[in-house]
Amino acid sequence: MARMNMVQALNSAMDVMLARDPRVVILGEDVGYFGGVFRATEGLQRKHGEHRVLDTPIAEGGIIAAAIGMGANGLKPVAEIQFADYIYPGFDQVVSELARLRYRSAGDFSAPVTIRTPCGGGIRGGQTHSQSPEALFAHVCGIKVVMPSNPYDAKGLLISSIEGDDPVVFFEPKRIYNGPFDGEPHKPASPWSTHPRGEVPEGHFTVPIGRAEIVREGSEATILAYGTMVHVAEAAVKMARVDAEIIDVRTMAPLDVDTLCTSVCKTGRCVVVHEATRFGGYGAELVATVQEQCFWNLEAPIQRVAGWDTPYPHAFEWEYFPGPGRIAAALKLVTEAR
């Protein structure tokens, strides 16, 4: 075992897979010689060669399309889109091509492409470096959508993504690259080295796609969260002094309905949390699923805590960010409802 932050864990996952499987190639803007603007691919080109870790032209549509072609021709491409906010020029290639190739060719063709992309706010990135577009991708059938919340899961889930035969859009909450963030920007940052999930095996291991994880057991309510918001939810539980169960959804698609709904049926109360905008957000899918499965066990209306329905404003990050205060208020609301 080694101590890793999230960037090191992702780097290690790609390093392990490049060494294990000659079909794995990495491609993206600045990922080669430079090692990526967030350093996630640092040293990989030097170690594995410039034909396996490729710098690309600045063209997200081109990157994803080329990855599809490579994947269809037997490789296992891992494409980096520098910021999730930059993914839209490649959206057609994801929605109309990557997600449908297997289906439309009745299994004759497929492209096992993994698209890694940093998402989320809290780094003063304004509206073009802060978005969380997971709902846009979860709505598309034919791709898996993943978002880890810690270094251990990041490595294990990325290896699972690369090894799988289906396309994966892999969101990396960049605010927690260097340490868990509880939503309080005024406090000094805490590093992954003091967090249990900062301990990561150096070699090969997997975390299965499609499984949520209970990160805190509790009896009074259930919080469904993912990415950065898992840590913010933990802070909110302390703030509200409610014995809430926290579930890290980890995979938006396919969704682990059993783990989520078993918990809500037990607690009878539920708060759904994400950083992305609220309207039509992924939380709506979670709320609908819980309502369908747990209606007769629910003691209170399910609450959603999310980013406001505006672009991410540069000056008002912390007013926009759904911090522990807002989650705590929602927890009070669901637990005090009679």
Next chain:
Amino acid sequence: MPPRSRLHVPSPPARPGQEPDFSYLQISPAGLVGRPDVIAAAREIEELSVQMVRVLGEDHRAVGPWNPHLEPEELQVGLRHMLLTRLFDDRMQKIQRQGRISFYIKSTGEEAVAVAQGMALQPGDMLFPSYRQQGLHVVRGRNLVDLMCQCLSNTRDMCKGRQMPIMYHWGSGKIFSISGNLATQFPQAVGWAMAAAIKGEDHIAASWIGEGSSAEADFHHAMTFAAVYRAPVILNLVNNQWAISTFQGFAGGEQRTFAQRGPGYGIPGIRVDGNDFLAVYAVTQWAAQRARQSGGPTLIEHVTYRAAAHSTSDDPSRYRPKEEWRAWPLGDPIGRLKQHLIALGEWSEERHAKLEKELEAHVTACWKEAETFGTLSGGPALDPLTMFEDVLKEMPPNLARQREELRALRDTPALPQAATPTLVQKG
């Protein structure tokens, strides 16, 4: 062994620790490239896309058919604008390093592109810049305080705190809003120009894209629409050699010049020495006249060098030689125009030093004024409730509800989350 295919992976001529090497750069001597009629057919002037239009010679004299014959006073204004742009950039970078703004992008070394072009165009022409053409604002007389307040996201911020620094806009100055996503403005400029022609107006549009982001599909969209409708637009490709860590070879610059893409679409391509103020002015004037006479679009490749880091989040010493700019064969646009004016007997080192001091003091005074409208750490602050405005023209009910939710939260001391914003460094 039978021949087999192998990928070509472009590699820059020099990496950190190596000697800078610009031997790949094809440079025409000043004055030698011919100046065709502005309504010449694109296919007859293809050589302009391979050669390099240059006016300023080694002896600092203006030579050849592209000499725009500007009055010394105009040249002095150009020098002043470029110098002010550079000093403004230097100051804002320092201010970012002190943690007083979150981010900045300098245009050092490529000031001639925005300044000479801004001066060659008419005030009614619409500009669609990328994020390294702040010189356009300087040319059009923008108060630096406005630019600084945008970078500060303060109470005088034109973007109301919604955009990262340098993502300026100026409706009345006819400078479009900078998105932050690359290349998107290029085809939009074509649409603006099409509208001008549809409406029977005399105005043209101009846009700027980097050589790196010319790999985006938007570049192709712009070229195709501009060519099909012969839109009155000037499409500028600023080839500053580096796109963060990838050199121009990764955008396709190894096999052909970027200007040569023009003829492929039926658009004239002109390759110009982007650090030669007079040459940039002249080709812009040519392209503008062509556009106004229904000659259609022109693609101009400005060959220049990104002397600064990509942004304050970038560290170029990791991927290129530290001394590369000093070895850049096309020099410094400010130094070259200054020497030209001195050679004309219209400038001196003393006057230059005096101007620099005057502009430095101006930048300082502007910053002092900008700070009075609020900083990240104090002074007057924008009301966070304004973030719900302008999503749509009329605020929809969900946003009105959310605004009230935030208002209540802000007024509840038990929930400290909606406190004053705090600076978190990016990157």
